[in-house]
Amino acid sequence: MTYTFIVDGMLGKLAKWLRILGYSTYYAKNEADNDLLKIASLSKAVLLTRDRHLKNRAEGMGINSIYMPEDLAASLLKLNRLGYIRLEINLRKSRCPLCNTKLEHLDPSRAEKLNAPHYVVERYSVILYCPRCGKFYWPGSHYIKMLAFLQRINEHNI
């Protein structure tokens, strides 16, 4: 798999968001710094980190690395201002927040065959599915909260 971003272990929430926004993201949850740098170097991805020492090491190896603020919204805004990401969700591009696999779009009958929860099949015309995790996603209340969060960030951007 090719990656746009390598995200260090301190930034799990950011990794999930980048995947939902459609950017192929490697989340280095337990990797040692050396392994993480190797992955970033091989995949030519941008390393996102809160570790200044790691950032300096990456730069010494010619790896593009960006220091992330502690706040999630500030991190997303920084990446947006630097031109790396768009602050909008396109469900056609979204990836599984858990494993980075591109989500499939199922119509309700197909979702039912794959044993999606019944109330989801009844209520939503778009159901997303991760073929790797076997997990279903749908544009329910959590999705609406995410859109509101992005809107707030976009408004601060003006």
Ligand SMILES: [Zn+2]
């Ligand atoms: Zn998955």
